[in-house]
Amino acid sequence: MGKPVPHDTEFSDAGALVYGDNLPLMRALSEGTCDLIYLDPPFKTLKVRGSRDGADYDDRWPGGTQGYLDFLRPRLIEVHRLLSEKGSLYLHLDWRVVHYAKVELDRIFGPDNFLNEIIWSYRTGGLSKRRFARKHDTILLYAKSNGNHTFNLVRAGAFRTDGLKHDRRGRLYKNTRNGPLYFHSEGPALTDVWDIPFLSTVSSERTGYPSQKPEALLARIIEASSDPGDLVADFFCGSGTTCAVAARLDRRWLGCDHSEEAVAVAALRLGTEPHEQGRSLTDT
16 A cells, blocks of 8 residues: 555655554654644444445444444543643534543543534435434544643634624724724634535535545634644545545644545545555654
8 A cells, every 4th residue: 555654753744644553653652743633534324435446444233332432432531631732522423422422532532621512504405304303413622631722713704794883994883882893804713513515415515535635624723723834634534535634734734544445545636645544653
């Protein structure tokens, strides 16, 4: 598949893509290596997810929910170890197991380091006649050290301007008891509900890999919780969306996936040669 993975000091370069099981890789990396980690693991759909080009992964779990958590827990422990003091974790799941994962993260990170339950809202697919259509994912945000973590306020969208006034410079404001309240020219600060379209079947971003996430979603995460030069890691990187966006935003990046097909897609997208998880990163 590629050359053996390098010593972790080599991750000071622009980026590295690794083919193999993420747990040995994580355990071989030095403590505090990563400034931002995004995890998009299987959702416990109990299906084999696949695409026409053969890129797929098995999301069936012997032992049910407990078996899934036994898989996820050691990886979350390693994430906590790998984050720098200013680092944050975004764990992307859905209604199936996100509540169980929240309990695990509270134990590992401590409940005081929980920052947000982000709702990614989208409209795609069919409807249900027996319940409300499920049209959102949940992303849990934790800091390694609440108060020391990187957070850059992100603004997007537009204010509701009905009935607002303009001053002589054309700035929108409304009257309050304390005087005029002006509205920021870049729009309102984002809340924890994100309305970002899912990738359409004809999107130019499509790589053919199942469950691919839109670049706009990862751009928002990376811009909010890292700075240029920081190391952004995705240990379930799939087709490499996180790595591609991190590179575009001048962050260093580290991606890993156990699917040979996924890594091949990501390598082509990133223009890089993948490393293979065949020995410890600390081997010389």
